[in-house]
Amino acid sequence: MNNFKQNSLLQQRASRVLPLGVNSNFRYWGKDITPYVRKGKGSHLWDVDGNEYIDYRMAFGPIILGHAYDEVDAKVIEEVQNGVLFAMTGELEVEVAEMIVEMCPAVEMVRMACSGTEATMHAIRVARAFTGREIILKFEGNYHGFHDYTLWSTYAPVESYGSRRSPIPVAASSGIPRVLGEKIITLPFNDFEGFERVMQSFGDQIAAVITEPCQGNCGAILPEPGFLELIRQKTTEYGALFILDEVKTGFRIAAGGAQEFYNLKPDLATYAKALGNGYPAAAFGGKKEIMEIIGHGVSQGGTYTNNKPGIAGAYATLKIMQREPVFATLNSRGGRLMTGLKEIFEDNSIPVAFNGYPAMFSFAIGLEQATCQRDWAASDREYYLRLAEAAINRGVMPDFDPREPWFLCYSHTEADIDRTLNVYSEIVKTVK
Numbered sequence: 001m002n003n004f005k006q007n008s009l010l011q012q013r014a015s016r017v018l019p020l021g022v023n024s025n026f027r028y029w030g031k032d033i034t035p036y037v038r039k040g041k042g043s044h045l046w047d048v049d050g051n052e053y054i055d056y057r058m059a060f061g062p063i064i065l066g067h068a069y070d071e072v073d074a075k076v077i078e079e080v081q082n083g084v085l086f087a088m089t090g091e092l093e094v095e096v097a098e099m100i101v102e103m104c105p106a107v108e109m110v111r112m113a114c115s116g117t118e119a120t121m122h123a124i125r126v127a128r129a130f131t132g133r134e135i136i137l138k139f140e141g142n143y144h145g146f147h148d149y150t151l152w153s154t155y156a157p158v159e160s161y162g163s164r165r166s167p168i169p170v171a172a173s174s175g176i177p178r179v180l181g182e183k184i185i186t187l188p189f190n191d192f193e194g195f196e197r198v199m200q201s202f203g204d205q206i207a208a209v210i211t212e213p214c215q216g217n218c219g220a221i222l223p224e225p226g227f228l229e230l231i232r233q234k235t236t237e238y239g240a241l242f243i244l245d246e247v248k249t250g251f252r253i254a255a256g257g258a259q260e261f262y263n264l265k266p267d268l269a270t271y272a273k274a275l276g277n278g279y280p281a282a283a284f285g286g287k288k289e290i291m292e293i294i295g296h297g298v299s300q301g302g303t304y305t306n307n308k309p310g311i312a313g314a315y316a317t318l319k320i321m322q323r324e325p326v327f328a329t330l331n332s333r334g335g336r337l338m339t340g341l342k343e344i345f346e347d348n349s350i351p352v353a354f355n356g357y358p359a360m361f362s363f364a365i366g367l368e369q370a371t372c373q374r375d376w377a378a379s380d381r382e383y384y385l386r387l388a389e390a391a392i393n394r395g396v397m398p399d400f401d402p403r404e405p406w407f408l409c410y411s412h413t414e415a416d417i418d419r420t421l422n423v424y425s426e427i428v429k430t431v432k
């Protein structure tokens with residue numbers, strides 16, 4: 001068992017001034033089990049008791065190269081010495097925009113933001129403005145940030161979602177205006193027939209269909225072959241926009257994200273996370289004719305959208321991606337980890353459904369397959385948690401929440417993968 005004394009003391013202190021003792025509900029795991037971090041380097045992090053972990057949370061996905069990655073940090077330090085924020089545009093942000101356009105096949109023009117929440121919020125506004133319509137269609141289990149527009153049917157117990165044929169949008173929080181429920185349609189992911197039916201009935205009122213390419217906030221459930229293509233086809237047919245939320249997949253599963261991976265051209269796409277290797281950079285972009293309405297009766301902006309740490313972090317991160325075998329390395333190490341874990345469960349006759357990509361994957365214990373959140377909810381989450389707890393005690397840290405993928409970074413080594421597989425092969429036998 002790890003020594004956890006300082007973690008618990010800091011949690012007590014933090015709880016006096018921060019709700020739950022944290023700055024995001026997702027960082028809270030419970031009393032006396034919530035870790036507090038001291039530092040990170042590469043693929044490892046240390047908590048305030050000095051316990052060392054191989055990190056597979058990667059700050060919920062942004063850390064694509066590694067913690068405290070020297071080249072990125074050096075660029076940020078160099079740039080901030082010339083000023084952190086201006087009410088003017090600088091050359092570096094133009095270069096970052098050029099790199100995003102170069103790397104992401106469907107992005108012809110882009111605007112920067114500071115978080116994924118902002119990026120999707122702006123993309124939705126632009127879609128509504130462009131189409132003159134208000135309804136947004138999203139899929140159950142997908143998460144597009146904390147704004148009120150799409151924080152529906154994300155984490156609720158699936159029993160509250162109603163029939164598959166006529167799903168009920170469920171607000172994920174008190175405080176979300178009920179009236180916004182009139183502007184959202186929810187559907188199970190991968191429901192081909194339901195999607196076609198809804199588009200037939202409401203397609204001409206829908207401003208945008210927004211989706212993550214894989215359910216990066218629900219067990220990394222993959223799109224079934226043809227599902228993303230069907231969204232592309234039907235949105236075009238009914239004059240709605242297709243927003244691909246690449247906040248988790250962008251600059252992670254390939255240099256050009258899911259657009260490159262699936263050879264897909266959405267109308268708009270959103271980015272954050274891996275774009276800045278942890279610095280606060282985000283972006284949304286897409287077709288020129290759509291993006292060009294910004295500034296012509298359509299508002300978008302923000303004091304910090306060109307913040308220098310974010311812009312310099314993105315600049316250095318993208319340069320490294322353009323120069324080094326980042327994605328090949330992630331694919332090979334992540335692939336070995338995925339396969340190795342799968343074999344461990346199989347050797348122990350435990351059914352498990354793996355989903356996602358080598359750089360970002362999840363597994364649902366007790367299931368043969370999961371194609372939507374309704375299926376996934378039947379997985380053995382208790383056992384997943386007990387395994388995660390045992391792994392964390394042995395210095396391997398996946399997220400405590402089984403919906404959250406395991407994230408790889410360029411700094412994970414073969415030795416990290418070996419150690420992780422050894423730990424899981426031990427605990428899958430001993431933890432019942």
Ligand SMILES: Cc1ncc(COP(=O)(O)O)c(C=O)c1O
Pocket residue numbers: 060114115116117118120143144145146212216217245246247248272273
């Ligand atoms: C797919 C997706 N979209 C949007 C967001 C919101 O991003 P942020 O936390 O940077 O606001 C997230 C965050 O996890 C996400 O996974």
